[in-house]
Amino acid sequence: MKKEKPSYLYVKDELVKKIENGDFEVGSKLPSEIKMAKYFNVSRETFRSAVKKLEQEGKVVVKRGVGTFVSSPLSTIPSSLENLWSIGSLIRSAGLKEGEHRESITTVPCKKEWSEKLSCEPQSEVIKHERIRTADGEPVVYSINFLPKKVLGAFFNNENFSGSLLNYLKSNCGISIVRADTELSVPLHTDKYCQKLLIHPSTTVVLLKQLHYDEINRPILYSYDYLRNDVFKFWIRRTLTN
Amino acid sequence: MKKEKPSYLYVKDELVKKIENGDFEVGSKLPSEIKMAKYFNVSRETFRSAVKKLEQEGKVVVKRGVGTFVSSPLSTIPSSLENLWSIGSLIRSAGLKEGEHRESITTVPCKKEWSEKLSCEPQSEVIKHERIRTADGEPVVYSINFLPKKVLGAFFNNENFSGSLLNYLKSNCGISIVRADTELSVPLHTDKYCQKLLIHPSTTVVLLKQLHYDEINRPILYSYDYLRNDVFKFWIRRTLTN
DNA sequence: CAGTGGTCTAGACCACCGC
DNA sequence: CGGTGGTCTAGACCACTGC
Structure with a gap:
């Protein structure tokens, strides 16, 4: 039934x-x-x-x-930005198969920019997680994630720390990311992370600086995501607010 | 009372x-x-x-x-992209005073790209409206608007056709724009409109391709807006959809 | 199981719009 | 003015969660 x-x-x-x-x-x-x-x-x-x-x-x-x-039907727009998705699912929805991704995980002292966003002490321990995603052998995304060690608490476990970060946080720490405030910008060509993606002359790169929140709006994760604009499209449905 | x-x-x-x-x-x-x-x-x-x-x-x-x-309070984010605003109000909210803006209005045959978006006949008459907005004597926005002549009907009046396009449509044609589907992208450096804004070495440019709808979702206006990213910031509050 | 939010009703009165 | 949507009520039953 x-x-x-x-x-x-x-x-x-x-x-x-x-x-x-x-x-x-x-x-x-x-x-x-x-x-x-x-x-x-x-x-x-x-x-x-x-x-x-x-x-x-x-x-x-x-x-x-x-x-x-x-009213007349609106076409559904693909992977609209106001919806929060993981980079992995973005890649899949672009019709690409995610290839090898190289990662690095280090613990670093918290810099001022992140500490303000994440509201944690400067110099406190932060896990920095970098990775490159590829599709068809080419890099398509470069992302850097900052995660205060204190939000992980005793749950930190270097070994499981891969794959979808959002899934990791949910299953290992019981933290659900449900919101993010995102600043969308165009990095300069001289940006070293941007350069890792500039493979073709027709490639441009978008940078998303994202502060992720859990259900009760505690800041959990700050990230820089560099995405190739010749591979991904970014849509927003904008509405007049009264 | x-x-x-x-x-x-x-x-x-x-x-x-x-x-x-x-x-x-x-x-x-x-x-x-x-x-x-x-x-x-x-x-x-x-x-x-x-x-x-x-x-x-x-x-x-x-x-x-x-x-x-x-839940904890979220900071209000400035001129968030999911809200629809006119370019003029964007400039004001960035703390700038809008300066001189040069305009050109021509009638052109509809190209395929626009006709698909605007669902009007290819080759039918479209009003093409270009302008550069400046602040402190420097160009900050370049926008190109495409408006099928048939949606204006008898209301078309070259003389009043300036200032806020959205206001013009409302007061002269009784059309309220309340929604837009926007594709956000990074133009190539070789783009001729983009080049008009690349004044400083630290300038980058964002291109918004926007299809504007009225209350009952009829496509009304298609526009290209080139915006300097060193002048404007683009925010989105993203939410997990269940 | 007890306590919580989710849905549903039938009827009431009000505020707004166009004629 | 008549017709529309906007708000509000008091009470009912259900579905889910945690213990």
Whole structure:
């Protein structure tokens, strides 16, 4: 037996079907909430929950005192930046097969820039984790991660420390990274990490400086990720905030 | 008399105050919804609406069957990319005063790349609008906008066609741009528009290719915006999607 | 098992919009 | 003014979590 889904989600899916099906034309007004609630045999609030979801997804526009209108479908955009993904899954979603990646792990004293972001003591011990990812034998990503030793606590274990860092943190330390504040920039050609990726004349490189947070917004991990722009595309869906 | 705000927003603001005030510590569990609803003298659903808002803003974490927990405050990030702003307001928020901007407006036949994005006929008439923005006498932004003549309809008026394009569309054509799909990339040094901005050796340039939509997601405007990265910073708050 | 959040209802009143 | 969405209630039952 399949688990039954909440009825507001059921209603939402039905509405999506009707829209995709052309039962409701783009730009047209839906029947009033009261009518629709009766039609679906749910209460008005339940129907409204469904509409709220659709509104969040940009599939309908609700105008107070006027009505609810169908908007045209937006194409789904690939690996959108506002979603947080691991570099590994980015590589896979670009249709590449991750090749050899060289790593180095050292313990270094915390520099001022990182200590401010990670809110830990300057000079305290920080694990610095560097790696190059390759695809088809060519380097495509260079990343440097800074992880205060204190957040790992007793869990630090040099041996398991590879693969997806986010997975490592979750399974070994019980820390879930769910958010990151990312500054996106273009490194100079003279940047030594950038240079490791400048293989072809048509290559450009994007640098993501990312501060990763756990569920309750504690800063956990600071990283520099250099990504080749001829290999990866960066999309954002931007919305007007009222 | 001030207008009264809905009580769920009042409750939300009170909760924020209590959190900032330290009445609820970071990481601690809030009293149950039933208790809090009684405390605020509202129904449980109303209290829940307040909590939902806070959850969206990342200020609390709700765990089913367990409780609602306070998360630490996230710093507000400046001119975050997932918000849609006009270039003019970006310049102002960077603390710069917009100087002279040179413009050119021509009508050109639609090229394939734009026609696909704008879903209009190839070779149909498109208004091409170019401008350079300056600050302190130096160019900081180069932008090129493509606007199918048919979306303007009878409203096209060469004379008023300056200043904020988004404002122009709203006031003259009744079109509100509320969303954009943006591809962020690093142009090559050989790009002729990019070169117009490469003044200093430490300058790098970001290119935003943006397709702007109106309320019901009709593509309206396609633009290339070249922005100097030594002048502007680009932030994104990324979130794990479940 | 007890306690928590998740869903749902039926009805009420209000605020806004266009005519 | 009539019709629309926005808020609110009091109570109900369910699903999940941790002990």
